[in-house]
Amino acid sequence: MNKSGQKGILDDANKVKELRSLIVQFDEKHNLKSKVTYKDIFEFVKKTHGQGEIEFFPGYTWWKTKGKHLVDEYNIVRKKSIRLSEKEELEVVDIVDLVEKHYGDKNTLIKNLLPYSHLVDRLVEKIEVLQSGLEDISRKLDQKNDIIKNLKNENEKLNTLLDGFFFMLVGSEKELKKVINTGETQCEAINYALTETFGNPIMYIEKFSQNVDMSNPKENRDNIIQLKSENSINIQKDDYDW
Numbered sequence: 001m002n003k004s005g006q007k008g009i010l011d012d013a014n015k016v017k018e019l020r021s022l023i024v025q026f027d028e029k030h031n032l033k034s035k036v037t038y039k040d041i042f043e044f045v046k047k048t049h050g051q052g053e054i055e056f057f058p059g060y061t062w063w064k065t066k067g068k069h070l071v072d073e074y075n076i077v078r079k080k081s082i083r084l085s086e087k088e089e090l091e092v093v094d095i096v097d098l099v100e101k102h103y104g105d106k107n108t109l110i111k112n113l114l115p116y117s118h119l120v121d122r123l124v125e126k127i128e129v130l131q132s133g134l135e136d137i138s139r140k141l142d143q144k145n146d147i148i149k150n151l152k153n154e155n156e157k158l159n160t161l162l163d164g165f166f167f168m169l170v171g172s173e174k175e176l177k178k179v180i181n182t183g184e185t186q187c188e189a190i191n192y193a194l195t196e197t198f199g200n201p202i203m204y205i206e207k208f209s210q211n212v213d214m215s216n217p218k219e220n221r222d223n224i225i226q227l228k229s230e231n232s233i234n235i236q237k238d239d240y241d242w
Contacts, residue, residue, distance in 0.1 A: 015056065
């Protein structure tokens with residue numbers, strides 16, 4: 001209520017809502033400045049009243065005093081907070097809103113955009129750290145791949161050597177066929193060696209039979225066997241237990 005006991009403009013929610021709407025309308029369609037001024041909105045509302053589009057209009061003094069907060073609230077740039085971490089938040093402005101309201105005010109623009117500059121610098125530093133870490137991980141991975149490749153080659157060589165020793169122990173192609181077909185030989189020493197060397201000698205013998213070429217046998221080949229090429233050997237690591 002005013003001093004005369006009459007209901008003031010700010011006591012009427014509909015009038016306040018109408019004035020807020022006129023502020024937005026003026027700023028979006030007519031305002032050429034970085035923000036809304038009390039004088040400009042006063043003249044715009046007065047003109048609107050003169051055109052019969054509004055039933056009342058506050059005076060200039062009212063806009064500078066009682067209605068001041070309506071303009072000030074509108075001129076405040078919209079802001080929101082974003083979480084950078086569990087303990088840190090950054091209050092950022094609506095850039096479009098900032099530029100629209102303060103494009104002519106260099107100092108205000110710098111003040112509000114400076115946090116973005118700091119944020120970009122921090123992001124660049126973090127990206128550089130992550131990139132360095134990624135390169136280090138990639139380098140270590142390449143080293144491990146080289147080690148695995150070398151170990152695989154050594155394993156293939158050892159398997160080939162083991163196959164050769166095994167055949168030498170068997171002593172003849174005939175005996176080898178018997179071992180392949182039955183999983184054992186009459187030689188107790190070989191049977192013992194197979195059992196002690198491999199947890200599952202049958203599986204080793206089956207794999208061994210896949211790695212030798214016994215086609216087109218010739219005469220007098222008792223101590224000769226043709227092993228397949230190294231590239232064709234494909235013994236899985238866990239196929240037999242050392």
